[in-house]
Amino acid sequence: MSGNEKNTERKWYQTQGKEADTVISTRLRFARNLNGYPFPHRMTDAQKKEVNEKVRDALIGGNSALRDSFTYVEADQLSPVQLAAMVERHLISPEFAGNPKGRALLMMKDESVSIMLNEEDHLRIQVMGSGLQLDELYDTADKIDTLLDETLHFAFDEELGYLTACPTNLGTGMRASVMLHLPALTASGTLNRIASSLDKMGATIRGSYGEGSQSSSAMYQVSNQVTLGISEKDTLSNLTEITRQMIALEKKARAGMLKSEAYQDTVWRALGLMKCARVMSSEEFGELYSALRMGVAEGIVTDVTLDRLADLYVKVQPANIMEQYGKELTPSQRDQKRAEILRNELR
Amino acid sequence: MLCEKCKKNEATAYIKTNVNGDVHEYHLCPDCAAELRNSGEFGKLFDWNGLDDFGGFGSLWGLNSGFDLVSSLLSSPFGSLGGFGSAPAIGSGKRCPVCGSDFGEIAKSGKAGCPNCYTEFRNRLAPTIKKIHGNTVHCGKHSKVTTEQSHENEIASLRNQLNEAIQSENYERAAELRDQIKAMEA
Ligand SMILES: [Zn+2]
Ligand SMILES: [Zn+2]
Numbered sequence: 128m129s130g131n132e133k134n135t136e137r138k139w140y141q142t143q144g145k146e147a148d149t150v151i152s153t154r155l156r157f158a159r160n161l162n163g164y165p166f167p168h169r170m171t172d173a174q175k176k177e178v179n180e181k182v183r184d185a186l187i188g189g190n191s192a193l194r195d196s197f198t199y200v201e202a203d204q205l206s207p208v209q210l211a212a213m214v215e216r217h218l219i220s221p222e223f224a225g226n227p228k229g230r231a232l233l234m235m236k237d238e239s240v241s242i243m244l245n246e247e248d249h250l251r252i253q254v255m256g257s258g259l260q261l262d263e264l265y266d267t268a269d270k271i272d273t274l275l276d277e278t279l280h281f282a283f284d285e286e287l288g289y290l291t292a293c294p295t296n297l298g299t300g301m302r303a304s305v306m307l308h309l310p311a312l313t314a315s316g317t318l319n320r321i322a323s324s325l326d327k328m329g330a331t332i333r334g335s336y337g338e339g340s341q342s343s344s345a346m347y348q349v350s351n352q353v354t355l356g357i358s359e360k361d362t363l364s365n366l367t368e369i370t371r372q373m374i375a376l377e378k379k380a381r382a383g384m385l386k387s388e389a390y391q392d393t394v395w396r397a398l399g400l401m402k403c404a405r406v407m408s409s410e411e412f413g414e415l416y417s418a419l420r421m422g423v424a425e426g427i428v429t430d431v432t433l434d435r436l437a438d439l440y441v442k443v444q445p446a447n448i449m450e451q452y453g454k455e456l457t458p459s460q461r462d463q464k465r466a467e468i469l470r471n472e473l474r
Numbered sequence: 475m476l477c478e479k480c481k482k483n484e485a486t487a488y489i490k491t492n493v494n495g496d497v498h499e500y501h502l503c504p505d506c507a508a509e510l511r512n513s514g515e516f517g518k519l520f521d522w523n524g525l526d527d528f529g530g531f532g533s534l535w536g537l538n539s540g541f542d543l544v545s546s547l548l549s550s551p552f553g554s555l556g557g558f559g560s561a562p563a564i565g566s567g568k569r570c571p572v573c574g575s576d577f578g579e580i581a582k583s584g585k586a587g588c589p590n591c592y593t594e595f596r597n598r599l600a601p602t603i604k605k606i607h608g609n610t611v612h613c614g615k616h617s618k619v620t621t622e623q624s625h626e627n628e629i630a631s632l633r634n635q636l637n638e639a640i641q642s643e644n645y646e647r648a649a650e651l652r653d654q655i656k657a658m659e660a
Pocket of ligand 2: 570574575587
């Protein structure tokens, strides 16, 4: 996990996916558990260690086909900054980072696949990709799941499906999420009405980091709600359909917005500030980023690409800034570094 | 916090009573809680429905089922949240043989103790699962092992049917079953 290693490997978010003008990324998570062990909230340290090693050996031990694709790291070997930076890159959950003892992580070098060990469940298999690609990600997650199941024999019940610590994940144990950029729907204030209709379709929508904290950047995550009694295939096609409808609504709202001279000015000003500012807070960056991203997606600004923007977004998150500079920084120092990174990248 | 009854031991059980709308809260040590539970009087005195006021996930597990709660004197949220094996030995309720959880602990944490808890407490967990997901069973991917197991179970059940068919001299049906078994074994 050295900084150098990190920089040489191309990450999943540095490539552009389908529907990139409105869809930032897609994520799938499978909750899986081993028979014969308590769930993590009741495990001893020794049991956690056993599970960590069992899963590690199943995935990258012996003659596993994936032996060279994954790295294994124990969470308490990572610094708080490294952990926080991984949360910002959506590699691990805030819950996992907040309580690293006895937990471990298996991850693919491009960070597109990560397996959290001993979070709420023994395994949380997570696959991420840029743009809209639910079916593609499912194929990957399904293959890894099947491979691990051959050695680990996941806890399963004919009626309840995959057995999980929390009953909300029973059944497929699958949570599928699409991260959307919805600046026009946010501006027009129609998002609340959409949220309540999503509920009826078995989906939920929330701010990008789960807490609504980054809503200044107009990023939202739409996920399936129910996991029992609906197959993976139906869950995914349902979510794809919902996403398509959201995309259509956003595009319609954008069309009106783009005609306005004032909005075009907002986009150019965002680029101007990012290229020149000496101090920039997270909040300010969130707003400017949202305007610029939409400007790039709609062809107003052409000297930056969406994948470069996605990369930039990660680079200026607080913990990722500190990781790059290799030390802890105060918020005001970070605001200076953020501006510095933006100036260098957008020059 | 000290036990309110003996004022000696650490209180690990929280009990809320509701007698005709008269609400009381008690923080008791395991001994006093067990004593209370064993005194034949409590059934008349306490409305154990009050326990679902543990809030959060407690109510999720449908903890308002009256006498089921006898075995679920729950430890206080501030009591020891110790892991495997360190649960207070109160109540005579059934415990999961794999992880040692009783139903009260599951209700309180909102999480099963281990995969086997779902088998052990199936009937008592069913209402909550229904509340979350609706009245439904799993459809979708199956774990390979279980698929193989259920495949074998199915073949075994066909064999039983085959024996019955032969015994009752229903040869037409027996031939059908034999073909089915052959196809499944292939
Ligand atoms: Zn006492
Ligand atoms: Zn159990």
